[in-house]
Structure formats: C-alpha cells, structure tokens
Amino acid sequence: MAGSAVSRRTLWGFIGPAILVLAAVGIVPLVYAVYTSLHYFNLTNLKDQEFIWFANYAHVLTDDTFWAAMGRTFILLVTALPIQIALGLMIALLLHRPGLTFLKTITRLGLVLPMATTYAVVGLLGQVMFNIKYGVVNQMLGWVGIAPIDWIGDPDNAFVLVIFWDVWQWTPFCALILLAGLTTVPDEIEEAARLETKSWWTVLRHIQLPYLVPGLVAIMILRTADTLKLFDMVFTLTRGGPGNATEFISLLIQRTGFRSFDQGVASAQAVVLLAITVVLSQIYIRIFYREGP
Amino acid sequence: MNIRLKSALALTTALTVVSPAVAQDQSGWSLAEAAEPYAGTTVDVVFLLRPGYEAAKEMIPAFEEETGIEINITDLPYENALGEQVRDFVAQGDLDVALIDLVWIGNFAQNDWIVPMAAIEEQFPDIIDPDLDLDDFFPLVLDAFGSWDGTVYGLPFDNYSGLLFYNSCMLEEAGFDGPPETWEAVMDDYGPALTKDGKYAYALQSKRNETQSADSFARMIWPFGGSFLDAEFRSNLSSEESLAGLNFRQELMQYMPEGIVAYDHAEAVNALAQGDVAFITEWSSFYSTLADPDTSRIGECLAIAPEPAGPAGRKPALGGFSLAVAEQADDDEKAAAWLFIQWITSKENARQYLDLGGVPARQSVYEEEGIAESFPFVPALVESWQEGVPEFRPRFAEWPEISEVVQQYGTQMMLGEITVEEGAERIGTEMEAILDKAGYYDGDKPLIQ
Incomplete structure (x- = not known):
C-alpha cells in the first residue's frame, strides 16, 4: 500500500542504531573470538602469537577437563531445570486458582525477589549461610538434632548446593512464565472441561498444557542458555571447587582465559559451547513446537 | 643474590x-x-x-x-x-x-x-x-x-612471611611449654593432644585458588626437601622428598577441621581467632586481624613463632x-x-x-x-626472612597457568579423589607440557624461576 510505505531512510533510522549496537557488542566480539581461537594467543606471551589453524579446537575436543566440565553442566541442567519447572508449575497452578487476590498479588511480587538478586550476591550469601561452623543453615539443622553438614567443602554437597541456589533463584521465573501461559487458556474451554471431569490432571494435560508449551519452550531455551553460562554464583560460592566438583563449563572458560591467560584455547572452548547451545535450542524448538496447540 | x-x-x-x-x-x-x-x-x-x-x-x-x-x-x-x-x-x-x-x-x-x-x-x-x-x-x-x-x-x-600463629592458652592447657618446632612434633605430639572436644590442632587453608597452591601445597613440599622443579626444569613432584611432604599433608588432615579444602585465609584466621583451632600457619600481615579484639577472641593468648621445620629445615612460605x-x-x-x-x-x-x-x-x-x-x-x-626460598613458587610467567593445575589436583588429592602419587604425577605431566609449550626445553627461554 502506497499510503503506508516508509522511506528507506526512515527504516534505517529506526533499525540502524540497533544493528550497529548488535554488531558492536555481539557480532564483532564473536568474530574476534573465532579469530583468536585460531591462534596461539596467550596474554602472558603475546610475542609468540601465531596462526595455528584448528589446533585449539583439536585440543578442546580431546580435552578430558573440557568434557568433564560439560558433563557437570549438563547434570546441573537436567537436575535443576525439571525441579524448577515442576515447582514453578505448582506455584503457577496455585496462583491461577480463583480467590485470595491480595495474597496472590503479594506472592507474585515476592516471586520477583530471587530473580532480582544479583548472581554473585547469591553465591556470597551461600558462603555465609552454608558455612559449616557459623552458617545459619547448620545452626537451624542443629535445632532439630542434625549434625553440621559440610556444604561447601564436600564435593557432592557443594554440587547439591549449587542446584539448590539455582532452583531457589529461577523457580519464580518459571512460575511467572507459566502463570502467564495459564491466563491465555480461554475461560469457557477451561470451565467446560471442569464440568466434564474433576481430575485436575486431565484438565492440565489436555486443556492447559497445550497453552503452556510456548512458555515451556521459552523457559527451556532461556534456562539452558543461562545454565550453560552460569558463572557468577558458582564463582563466588565455590570457585569451581572443592577439587573440580562445581567447575562448570563457564568457569573452565574463565579459568583458561583469565587465570591461565590462554585466550586462544578459551575462545575455542567458547565457540564450541556456542555451537552446542545453538544446536540444543534448535532441538527444543523442533521437538516441542510440534506438539503446540 | x-x-x-x-x-x-x-x-x-x-x-x-x-x-x-x-x-x-x-x-x-x-x-x-x-x-x-x-x-x-x-x-x-x-x-x-x-x-x-x-x-x-x-x-x-x-x-x-x-x-x-x-x-x-x-x-x-x-x-x-x-x-x-x-x-x-x-x-x-x-x-x-x-x-x-x-x-x-x-x-x-x-x-x-x-x-x-x-x-x-x-x-x-x-x-x-x-x-x-x-x-x-x-x-x-x-x-x-x-x-x-x-x-x-x-x-x-x-x-609477608609465613608464620605460626598459635593460641598459647590452648597449648598450655594441653601441657605444652611452647609451639611446635618441627612438623614431626605437630604430627606426633601436638596434633593428637589438641584435637578433641570439637577443637582441632591445626587449620591449613587449602581452598582451590592460590591458597591451595601457595599456602597449602608449596608449604608442605619445601620443608621436606621437595620442590616443584629440578635443575633441568623437569617436575620434581614425584621425588621421594616432595611425595613425603604431600603425604604428610594428607595424614595431617586428621587434625584439621572438616571441610579444610573450603578454607581460605579468612576461615583459617577466624578459626584461630574464635579459639576453634590451636594454631595456623598464615601470612604475617594477618597479625593485625588476630590481635584486634574486634576481630579476635583469643586476646592475650595470641603468640607467634616461625613456621615449624621439616627434615630439610625451616622453609617458611614466602x-x-x-x-x-x-x-x-x-x-x-x-x-x-x-x-x-x-x-x-x-x-x-x-x-x-x-x-x-x-x-x-x-x-x-x-x-x-x-x-x-x-x-x-x-x-x-x-x-x-633469613632462610626463605625465593622460588617457593616459581616466579616465571607460566606460574599462573601451573598454579591452576596445582589447585585442581592438589584439592582432589586432599579430598581423596586421587592418590597423592597420582596427583603429583598429573601435575608434573601438565606442568612440563606448559613449560614445553613456553619453550624452556628448546632453549628458547632461560631456566630462571
């Protein structure tokens, strides 16, 4: 339509700045990371910088430490994410029930708090709260006769602690997204279904769940990306330890790039991680969107 | 010099x-x-x-x-x-x-x-x-x-120098006239006598960062005659002396608080300051924290001595x-x-x-x-400062990278996830790979640490 035609200049005026910013903060660093990953590039030995083709990638793909960190990251993902979704769904269903408007408003506001807490602060809180000797958690356990637990110094407990904090921080996110999904179910369909059956599961499975799928896919994509990038909380809480019990992939990349200063290998690790994230996102979209309403 | x-x-x-x-x-x-x-x-x-x-x-x-x-x-x-x-x-x-x-x-x-x-x-x-x-x-x-x-x-x-900060009152109560002069005495006498009733003899800060490599790992190899590298810059960690030090650390853990691998400086200093451990080996700079009544409960009981000596002498952390x-x-x-x-x-x-x-x-x-x-x-x-070792930790450019390796396997050793011998071997192999890449074995770089 001629009347709604927008001049090319106006178009560029609106989207140009966004493209420039995206290029500056996203594309250029990515291209530079790929360039770096093809070089021996160590910040403590810049004089010997050289192009080494795919040697860094070969190193990363055959490095046990990299795959061990990747394995730990996936274990975190497949344990924390289902818990977050299950708890989030329970909270969303409770908040979706009619009545108690004021309480639900307060709850919804309260749900934002964990998400609004800085990751690094969550880790520092964990250090204090879960300290074996002086932590409030062990003190409370002591009231019910449970002996102090070594939360941070024991490899298994430290891993559980990371899962706990991740669930604490991100369950509200799942709850709010799913609650938004539940509000999209037309009232008449839901009411008709409830006349047909008293089973909440049947209503959930056949009426509500189809409307929740887009939100679930969004949760899975965002939380998967977030888990793969999880750094601040673990760094301040355990620094990847004890041993390497909580050395997730992002901690390994940071360690390689900024503590061992091997930017070449760290960039290769980051590029491989990016590829894995993209593939996972595509898998989610293809599998779950097929079942959409 | x-x-x-x-x-x-x-x-x-x-x-x-x-x-x-x-x-x-x-x-x-x-x-x-x-x-x-x-x-x-x-x-x-x-x-x-x-x-x-x-x-x-x-x-x-x-x-x-x-x-x-x-x-x-x-x-x-x-x-x-x-x-x-x-x-x-x-x-x-x-x-x-x-x-x-x-x-x-x-x-x-x-x-x-x-x-x-x-x-x-x-x-x-x-x-x-x-x-x-x-x-x-x-x-x-x-x-x-x-x-x-x-x-x-x-x-x-x-x-800084590593010093032995100790709670003289706890030592006196246990029947000791003074602090341990040797690591052997720590293991044989002070450890068993002072580890009781929820208190521990010693806290060796061993968190997985520079604390693990410098304060914990290096502190135990030098007094036993060990070192990171030999004269040809090959790993010396699997030598009898280095392994003796690392095994000693492992055995000494029975007299340290649970979760010692999560202890950084703050935790170790606090353990002494709160009267939970009898002594720590810490940097001299923590004196002011331990002497300050606002941050320490041991008051007049605080006393200081040089670090204990090992078979190779006193080689305090530097x-x-x-x-x-x-x-x-x-x-x-x-x-x-x-x-x-x-x-x-x-x-x-x-x-x-x-x-x-x-x-x-x-x-x-x-x-x-x-x-x-x-x-x-x-x-x-x-x-x-009369008898420290300048290369207590090698001072070359590759140390940060090597330190990361020591931190990983050093902590795993302490947790019992790998044996001391296995850990020393792995650190040695990875350390030599880093030094090889840096050019020490090709003659590209002088063997200075």
Whole structure:
C-alpha cells in the first residue's frame, strides 16, 4: 500500500542504531573470538602469537577437563531445570486458582525477589549461610538434632548446593512464565472441561498444557542458555571447587582465559559451547513446537 | 643474590656515594623539589583489600600534599589483581604503577610491562632519593619480590612471611611449654593432644585458588626437601622428598577441621581467632586481624613463632608484593610513580607504615628499640626472612597457568579423589607440557624461576 510505505531512510533510522549496537557488542566480539581461537594467543606471551589453524579446537575436543566440565553442566541442567519447572508449575497452578487476590498479588511480587538478586550476591550469601561452623543453615539443622553438614567443602554437597541456589533463584521465573501461559487458556474451554471431569490432571494435560508449551519452550531455551553460562554464583560460592566438583563449563572458560591467560584455547572452548547451545535450542524448538496447540 | 642484582645494588651505591650530581643532591635533595616538575600528575595504582594497603592509604595524603602528585587507587581483591593488571597492560591502559606479587614478576618483566630501576635512574637521575639505600631491604625480600633475572624492577612494599600463629592458652592447657618446632612434633605430639572436644590442632587453608597452591601445597613440599622443579626444569613432584611432604599433608588432615579444602585465609584466621583451632600457619600481615579484639577472641593468648621445620629445615612460605613503574606510563607519570614508590617504601616511612598495620621490608626499622615488644611477630618474621626460598613458587610467567593445575589436583588429592602419587604425577605431566609449550626445553627461554 502506497499510503503506508516508509522511506528507506526512515527504516534505517529506526533499525540502524540497533544493528550497529548488535554488531558492536555481539557480532564483532564473536568474530574476534573465532579469530583468536585460531591462534596461539596467550596474554602472558603475546610475542609468540601465531596462526595455528584448528589446533585449539583439536585440543578442546580431546580435552578430558573440557568434557568433564560439560558433563557437570549438563547434570546441573537436567537436575535443576525439571525441579524448577515442576515447582514453578505448582506455584503457577496455585496462583491461577480463583480467590485470595491480595495474597496472590503479594506472592507474585515476592516471586520477583530471587530473580532480582544479583548472581554473585547469591553465591556470597551461600558462603555465609552454608558455612559449616557459623552458617545459619547448620545452626537451624542443629535445632532439630542434625549434625553440621559440610556444604561447601564436600564435593557432592557443594554440587547439591549449587542446584539448590539455582532452583531457589529461577523457580519464580518459571512460575511467572507459566502463570502467564495459564491466563491465555480461554475461560469457557477451561470451565467446560471442569464440568466434564474433576481430575485436575486431565484438565492440565489436555486443556492447559497445550497453552503452556510456548512458555515451556521459552523457559527451556532461556534456562539452558543461562545454565550453560552460569558463572557468577558458582564463582563466588565455590570457585569451581572443592577439587573440580562445581567447575562448570563457564568457569573452565574463565579459568583458561583469565587465570591461565590462554585466550586462544578459551575462545575455542567458547565457540564450541556456542555451537552446542545453538544446536540444543534448535532441538527444543523442533521437538516441542510440534506438539503446540 | 646473583650478579646482576649485585650490579644494581652497586650502581645505586655508586650513585649515592660517588656521582657528583647526587652528592650535591645529598645535601639538598628534597621530595618536594624533586617532585616539582611533576606536580599535578596523577598516578594510577592497584591496591588490594589488605591491612598494608589501608596503612598506605592513611599515609598517602601527606605525599600528595608535599608533591602535588595525585595517587589514584583502584582497590581489588587479590584474585582479580593479576587479571586486571594484565588486561590493562595488554590494552596499554592507565596503570602507572604495577603491583607485583612475587610470582608475577617474571611475567611482568618478560613482557616488558615494568621498567627496571636502573632505567629510571638513568632517565630521571634527579628524582632518586640519595637515602634510598637498597641494602637496607632484607636481601631475600628484595631479590624475591622486586628482582627478576638479577635486575631490580620493584621495591618491596607489602611483605609477608609465613608464620605460626598459635593460641598459647590452648597449648598450655594441653601441657605444652611452647609451639611446635618441627612438623614431626605437630604430627606426633601436638596434633593428637589438641584435637578433641570439637577443637582441632591445626587449620591449613587449602581452598582451590592460590591458597591451595601457595599456602597449602608449596608449604608442605619445601620443608621436606621437595620442590616443584629440578635443575633441568623437569617436575620434581614425584621425588621421594616432595611425595613425603604431600603425604604428610594428607595424614595431617586428621587434625584439621572438616571441610579444610573450603578454607581460605579468612576461615583459617577466624578459626584461630574464635579459639576453634590451636594454631595456623598464615601470612604475617594477618597479625593485625588476630590481635584486634574486634576481630579476635583469643586476646592475650595470641603468640607467634616461625613456621615449624621439616627434615630439610625451616622453609617458611614466602610471599609479598613490590611496586614497580609501568612501562606504559608517559614520562611524567613514570617519574611521579617512582617518587611515590620510593617514598612509600622508604626507610623514613617504614616505622609509620608498621604502626599503621603494614609490614615493611626495611631491616633498619626492626632494629629499633622496643619494636619486638610492640609488634610480637617481628622476631619470627625477621628469622623467617633469613632462610626463605625465593622460588617457593616459581616466579616465571607460566606460574599462573601451573598454579591452576596445582589447585585442581592438589584439592582432589586432599579430598581423596586421587592418590597423592597420582596427583603429583598429573601435575608434573601438565606442568612440563606448559613449560614445553613456553619453550624452556628448546632453549628458547632461560631456566630462571
């Protein structure tokens, strides 16, 4: 339509700045990371910088430490994410029930708090709260006769602690997204279904769940990306330890790039991680969107 | 001390004694006059969140007033200080003074990020304090903290030695007259006697960061005759002596609190301060925390001794920081930076720095009357600085990378996830791979640590 035609200049005026910013903060660093990953590039030995083709990638793909960190990251993902979704769904269903408007408003506001807490602060809180000797958690356990637990110094407990904090921080996110999904179910369909059956599961499975799928896919994509990038909380809480019990992939990349200063290998690790994230996102979209309403 | 360091000392001595220009200055040199051309210059420096730096901060206004030079401080936690400085130097940033942990000096010097002191003397002869007196620094400290390959780059600023801090009341109650003299006594006598009723004999901070590699791992290999590298720069960690030290650490864990691999400095110091452990081996700089009634409950029970000796003698942990002029600074900033470094580490200011909570490396200040009474850690510190090992941790550029390897396997050893022998072997293999890549085995790099 001629009347709604927008001049090319106006178009560029609106989207140009966004493209420039995206290029500056996203594309250029990515291209530079790929360039770096093809070089021996160590910040403590810049004089010997050289192009080494795919040697860094070969190193990363055959490095046990990299795959061990990747394995730990996936274990975190497949344990924390289902818990977050299950708890989030329970909270969303409770908040979706009619009545108690004021309480639900307060709850919804309260749900934002964990998400609004800085990751690094969550880790520092964990250090204090879960300290074996002086932590409030062990003190409370002591009231019910449970002996102090070594939360941070024991490899298994430290891993559980990371899962706990991740669930604490991100369950509200799942709850709010799913609650938004539940509000999209037309009232008449839901009411008709409830006349047909008293089973909440049947209503959930056949009426509500189809409307929740887009939100679930969004949760899975965002939380998967977030888990793969999880750094601040673990760094301040355990620094990847004890041993390497909580050395997730992002901690390994940071360690390689900024503590061992091997930017070449760290960039290769980051590029491989990016590829894995993209593939996972595509898998989610293809599998779950097929079942959409 | 090697030949080049001796030359640097000789050069300074010569400058202070023989050079007519300096001789003339000797009678009339003043900081204010030397700094006059550089008034208004801002010097950017990184500080840590530690007592010595708080002491320096209290002193700096006097320097700024006298010179007109502004000192712009960026406070960083230790763990970020290396990364931030490396990035600044690589990016040709703003830092004019490098804060150098002794294990970073090889890295900084080999990359030409810091200026040798001799170059400063040559370029700015008028700003060298005739009373600089390098000989007054403890030779071990100047050599280890401020020098690389025989060249002096930095002046020792925030200086530590590992010391044994102990709770004399707990030891007396257990029937001991004094602190353990040897690690053997710790294992055989003090450990069993003091580990009871929820209290422990000893806490060895072993968290997976530099604390694991420096405070825990290195602390146990040296007194037993071990070392990281042999003369050919091959791993010495699987030697009988190194393994003896590491196995000793493993066995000693029965007398340490549970979760010791999660203990950093704060936790270890706190364990002693709260009366939960009888002794710790910690850096001298923690004296002020342990002596302060606001942060410590042991009060008069706090006592200090040199670290216990092993079969190879007393090889206390050695650590500390020097300040050097950054190569990236412009000429005015270089001169102003040197004036600041020279002033804050001077003989003249050493007592004030000590009084405010810092630990200077000037021998003269520790010879003052009554100093041992005012600062009970002094005798142990001075003794420790007589027989420390400069390469307690290798000081070459590759140490940060090797340290990461030590941190990983060192902690896994302590947790029992791998055996001590297996861990030593793995660290050795990866350490040699790093050194090989760096060119030490091809003759590309001299075998200096």
